[in-house]
Amino acid sequence: MFFDNWRKNKNTGDEAKRRLMLSIVSDRAGCSPEVMEQIKNDFIQVISKYVEIDSEGLEIKVASNEKGPSLTANIPIKNIRKKKED
């Protein structure tokens, strides 16, 4: 048990670094929660033209990897068939 606790608190410096990287990337990209909401709504509009998506389940976030910051979107599809054209 002692060992578990010790492990849990190990390398909090690394945790700080990881958390900072994430918040700084979104700060730098200027992605305020409002902007993210707008991007999300625009995504829904555009993609809904082609497939039926679960707009409630749509998730977007800014993350960073070795190549630099990236915008990741997870868009659940409800119905893969092309929507009937009006």
Added chain:
Amino acid sequence: MGEVIVVTSGKGGVGKTTTTANIGTGLAMLGKSVLMIDMDIGLRNLDVVLGLENRIVYNLVDVIEENCRIGQALIKVKGYDHFYLLASSQSRDKTAVNPDQMKRLTELLKTQFDYIILDCPAGIEQGFKNAIAGADRAVVVTTPEVSAIRDADRIIGLLNANNIKKTELIVNRIKIDMVKKGDMMSADDVVEILAVDLLGIVPDDENIVISTNKGEPLVGNGTKAGKAYENICKRITGEDVPLMNLSKKGLLGNLFKKN
């Protein structure tokens, strides 16, 4: 023609004023002519950190409003030929000065000094804008904590946007024992996150409290933090000085290898 250096951080309480006092004194000890200006109008502190609080007659706002000649407001620091403080006003606020006025003042003073060190107030509002208006280069002070680093990143972005040519970082209050245990970010971690050149590392040192109590800077008194500031001053003048080994027994010194 001298150089105007702004010491800034975004977050308060990370050691801007202590850094300004020690960089100013360290450069004066190297024989440079130096002027320090306290830009924190309404919350002045640089005078008290330097033990000059009883010698203020005129201040920055008096100079800007032309209530006195510039020379009358410069407080000479004893023991040096060309080392002065221009104190801030305690009774006014940041709106008493604007960036254009500061730019004109620093342009004028640059002809008289090798270095002008500006102690910037916390925040990114008018006080910050006044402090960076005439600056040629910036020293960003941070501690290895998430809040201070995040604010430093924002400040670095604003300095770039305002065309400050050179921005360098001081990582203050490093606790080497905590870094070794993995419970504090190292200076390398901070540099990696902020992607800016490192000017120096200052260890957390109780002597800072003692020297501030006495109103005396740390440089020249043989403490580790004092030595760190002396190295920083040499780097400011362009000398290539390796980062000091903060490890008590000299083990794991490679943690702080430069780059």
